[in-house]
Amino acid sequence: MAGRECSIANALAVVGERWSLLALREVMFGERRFDQIARNTGASRDILAARLRKLVEAGVLEKRQYEQHPPRYEYVPTEAGKALQPILMNLMEWGDRYVTEGPPPTVWEHTCGAELPSCTPRRCARAAASRSAASGSYEWAGFSRTVGDP
Amino acid sequence: MAGRECSIANALAVVGERWSLLALREVMFGERRFDQIARNTGASRDILAARLRKLVEAGVLEKRQYEQHPPRYEYVPTEAGKALQPILMNLMEWGDRYVTEGPPPTVWEHTCGAELPSCTPRRCARAAASRSAASGSYEWAGFSRTVGDP
DNA sequence: GTGCTAAGTTGGAATTAAGGACGTACTAGG
DNA sequence: CCTAGTACGTCCTTAATTCCAACTTAGCAC
Numbered sequence: 062m063a064g065r066e067c068s069i070a071n072a073l074a075v076v077g078e079r080w081s082l083l084a085l086r087e088v089m090f091g092e093r094r095f096d097q098i099a100r101n102t103g104a105s106r107d108i109l110a111a112r113l114r115k116l117v118e119a120g121v122l123e124k125r126q127y128e129q130h131p132p133r134y135e136y137v138p139t140e141a142g143k144a145l146q147p148i149l150m151n152l153m154e155w156g157d158r159y160v161t162e163g164p165p166p167t168v169w170e171h172t173c174g175a176e177l178p179s180c181t182p183r184r185c186a187r188a189a190a191s192r193s194a195a196s197g198s199y200e201w202a203g204f205s206r207t208v209g210d211p
Numbered sequence: 212m213a214g215r216e217c218s219i220a221n222a223l224a225v226v227g228e229r230w231s232l233l234a235l236r237e238v239m240f241g242e243r244r245f246d247q248i249a250r251n252t253g254a255s256r257d258i259l260a261a262r263l264r265k266l267v268e269a270g271v272l273e274k275r276q277y278e279q280h281p282p283r284y285e286y287v288p289t290e291a292g293k294a295l296q297p298i299l300m301n302l303m304e305w306g307d308r309y310v311t312e313g314p315p316p317t318v319w320e321h322t323c324g325a326e327l328p329s330c331t332p333r334r335c336a337r338a339a340a341s342r343s344a345a346s347g348s349y350e351w352a353g354f355s356r357t358v359g360d361p
Numbered sequence: 362g363t364g365c366t367a368a369g370t371t372g373g374a375a376t377t378a379a380g381g382a383c384g385t386a387c388t389a390g391g
Numbered sequence: 392c393c394t395a396g397t398a399c400g401t402c403c404t405t406a407a408t409t410c411c412a413a414c415t416t417a418g419c420a421c
Contacts, residue, residue: 064253066316068306069236069299075310077229079409086219095368103214105410110369120309131417133367141309148305149219151298156218159270159291160225166216229378245399255379260400281386283398 075119076145080104081112085142086149088122093135121145225269226295230254231262235292236299238272243285
């Protein structure tokens with residue numbers, strides 16, 4: 062037990078469990094409600110509830126009530142949550158390059174036309190293509206992403 | 212089950228399990244042998260063996276024999292493994308900022324004296340300080356890291 | 362009343378991890 | 392020869408987690 066004292070380990074204690082980063086991905090993609098996150102990640106509802114609670118306790122997400130009767134909540138990223146976005150982007154690029162077979166399921170690019178280097182922070186990004194079936198668009202923290210058929 | 216088709220999910224299928232990224236951290240820190248990785252991560256030996264096998268199968272690490280009699284192996288990063296380094300660095304920075312209390316356990320800086328922005332790839336980096344008890348130094352893929360008392 | 366959506370909770374089965382002992386193979390010391 | 396120590400795992404038993412489906416609560420629409 063124990064292991065080296067290290068901020069990587071500390072970070073993983075917060076976001077390193079299964080489904081945590083995928084839940085965060087959904088929030089980043091604009092899906093902020095429990096059922097949407099559950100559907101899009103494929104996580105069990107009980108585990109997802111536990112992960113979201115933990116992320117809220119850790120200050121990565123904030124639970125915000127968007128309806129009084131009946132009470133309904135959505136999850137929005139805090140500053141710490143937003144700071145994880147580059148990590149998710151890098152992870153996606155790594156997955157594109159070394160794991161995913163075929164073309165990347167989602168591609169981001171600058172709305173300004175510049176190419177998107179593997180560097181953070183990124184601003185002015187827009188999803189150019191997606192093999193995902195869902196449609197919609199979303200903007201957050203300087204990012205803009207569109208999902209849909211070309 | 213199922214969930215969105217996404218390279219983040221694909222990446223996490225390879226490196227998202229508990230201990231995988233910490234094992235990779237050790238390899239990145241220059242600890243490439245089973246016992247060292249086990250000690251420094253705190254993982255159970257059987258689980259660690261399973262993770263390392265998986266990482267080798269996924270092409271992230273390579274198992275290299277460094278001794279014939281008795282056969283002894285060490286784990287070295289492949290190109291895919293090296294490509295994960297920026298992600299670990301970003302995760303460490305995120306942990307430093309939002310999780311770890313007190314000063315960062317490990318600090319990297321450019322050997323050229325320039326400050327180290329939160330951007331990849333990094334070259335010419337050197338660990339300036341560490342609260343870790345262990346001593347030693349290590350260089351890999353343009354990084355140089357020193358662990359020890361100032 | 363029936364069905365639908367949303368955001369979870371509950372209970373029981375299945376899976377995974379923890380922790381330590383053990384095996385094998387070699388080296389060093391007495 | 393006998394004992395220790397190092398290295399790299401595997402095996403076994405117990406403990407903790409996760410999965411899955413069903414259920415709850417609360418309101419709205421028909």
